[in-house]
Amino acid sequence: MFTPENLVEAIKLFNDKIQENKNYLSELDTPIGDGDHGNNMARGLSAVMEATIEGSLFDEFKTIAMTLISKVGGASGPLYGTAMLEMAKASKETDDAETILRAGIAGIEKRGKATLGEKTMLDLWIPAVEAIKEGNLTSERLTTLTDETKDLVATKGRASYVGERSKGHIDPGAMSSNYFFQSLLEAGVLTHE
Numbered sequence: 001m002f003t004p005e006n007l008v009e010a011i012k013l014f015n016d017k018i019q020e021n022k023n024y025l026s027e028l029d030t031p032i033g034d035g036d037h038g039n040n041m042a043r044g045l046s047a048v049m050e051a052t053i054e055g056s057l058f059d060e061f062k063t064i065a066m067t068l069i070s071k072v073g074g075a076s077g078p079l080y081g082t083a084m085l086e087m088a089k090a091s092k093e094t095d096d097a098e099t100i101l102r103a104g105i106a107g108i109e110k111r112g113k114a115t116l117g118e119k120t121m122l123d124l125w126i127p128a129v130e131a132i133k134e135g136n137l138t139s140e141r142l143t144t145l146t147d148e149t150k151d152l153v154a155t156k157g158r159a160s161y162v163g164e165r166s167k168g169h170i171d172p173g174a175m176s177s178n179y180f181f182q183s184l185l186e187a188g189v190l191t192h193e
Contacts, residue, residue, distance in 0.1 A: 002095045006187045007060050008053055013183035015045040018176065028172040032159035036074055037172040044072030044080070057095060061088030075112070075157055076173060079121065082107040097189050101129045112156060119154035119166060121173035128181050132190055139185060142178045149174045 018025070018041045025038030048067045053060050061084050069081030086107030090100045105125050114120045116127075127145050131137035147170065154166035157173075184190050 001191075002057055002091060002097055002100055002189055004055065004057055004060055006189050007057060010180075010183045010187035010189055011045075011048060011053065011064060013186050014180050015049050017179035017183060018042050018045050021175075021179065025172050025176055028170050028175055032154060032162055032166045032169050033172060034074060034158055037076060037176065040073045040076055041080075041176050044068045044077055047071035057091035058088050061085070061091055076176070079108050079112055079173070082111040083125075097184070098129060098132045101125070101132065105129060114156040117152060118156040119149055119152035119159055119171045119174075120156050121171070121177040123149050123152065123171060124174040124177040124181070128177075137181070137185065137190060139182055142181050142185075146170060146174050146178045 018038070022038035022042040025041060026035050027038075029035050029037035044067065047070075048064055051063050051067045053063050065081045065084035065088060067081075068077050068084060071077065072080065083104035086103040087100045090103035094100065105122065108120075108122055108125060109115060112120060112122070114122055116122055124142070124145050128137055128142060131141055149171040150168055152167070152171070153164055154160045154162070154171070159166045159169075159171070181190075
């Protein structure tokens, strides 16, 4: 269940993980992308930390979304920003984490014109939310899902330009999404009442 308090906590944890791993994320992005995923995400989340995130769930998600869209370069800003914007809309109706995260998935699918199996952040989001529904999302499961993107051939985004050569590399968007979901777990968003 999302609350204004645990969303702020989750975003702080997400920022910490991104700042700590920004070089690693950019290394993952170098062979199959522009090599800037870590720096872009770090810059965007630094801006989110400077923004005033308060109010209702809707207000918080919207502030996070607008900051990411305006401050993050590359594809990750619009994708994460759109996810947060759709999550904001869903949070007007419910505080259920699975429902809100599914709205985020719909936003990513629409903005990225991608789906499961195309070596994108959706290869983490979709099965992670399924695991939430089943009540068995763990840190270990997130690691497994991230590692499974190695075997995929990218057909969307910058990585699709290298085609078959994208195989054997973890998708950087799936890795940063792993940090997001780990943060949700640690902040208590995904505990079942």
